[in-house]
Amino acid sequence: MKEYFPLFVSSKGKKALVIGGGKIAARRISTLIDFEFDITVVAPSITKEIRQFAGAGIITYIEREFTDEDLDGKFLVVAATDKREVNKYIGERAKELGAYVSVADVKEECNFYFPAVIVKDEVVIGVTSGGKSHKRVKDISNIIRKVLNHEN
Template sequence: MSRYLPIMLDVQGKLVVMIGGGAVAERKAAPLLEAGAALVIVSPALSGTLAAAAAAGRLRWISRPYAPGDLDGAVLVYAAADDEAVNEAVAREARRLGLPVNVASRAEAGSFITPGILRRGRLTVAVTTSGAGPSVAAEITRQIAGLLGEEYEPYLDFLHELRTAVKRLEPAPEPRARLLRRLGQLDVLNDMRQGTFIPWTPEDIEAWVESNREE
């Protein structure tokens, strides 16, 4: 069994090439578009959802079969054609160019796999079964979604705002590190979950920093 390295990539504005435009390509394209990738799809036809995304300018469609050279300039490659021979050819070109490639028809032919993804604002949770069962990964992702509710989005936004203020207001390394550790001890998540949290003003944040500077 391959042991994959979990990693989060910033693909905002970066070229990602996908070969194939059917249902599998549609599923793999969704998180790429959400992450802001400059997605190019090479395929004679597109699914309805992908065609709508192309018409809206969210991706670029090259309406023809895959040809060698289509991967030039990409940072990631997805081989998601309905034809396994095409996917294998895409994988070979990607390996020759040193590009990470995901192969939909045969995961072991690629160099990375795509996990199930749960997003709550700044929070991203990725779930994979290392090829044992994509439907199982999807079910596990749904179970995690039940544990991590929508309140995590404002909670993490709040922590980010407070963390930024701490770094601005406390230049000394030791007290700043102490303040940052105390952020995780703030009991505001339950208040957000129950809808009773009162947003902090800049004055509230400064007062919290001042009162927690000392041991």
């Protein structure tokens, strides 16, 4: 039996919060952008890629440390800081508030797994191993992309 059910829900206009501004945060943001989330990023510093998203008005960037109020009204939260204790706290608080939360550094603290996402025309595919094998997910996702790109 599996604990996690793959559920596709409308994300258009839903409030997403990404705490952290590094490479993992940038990857998560890149995926969320494709699904019309209203994205806010809170971090004292961000990557060049995240800065470009903010400069283009695609996301809202708040340059500071996380505060509890940042979680208010959020549908989805990604805790991707470089501080273990901060990620853990964010995960606990976000769940208490009823948000879907992905804690980047500890899979057991997530209440959803951020999948590898494959989009081809109207088809959206999410692949996850429940946090058990990132390499296997990457390999399977690449196979699926190859198959979809060779379709006629």
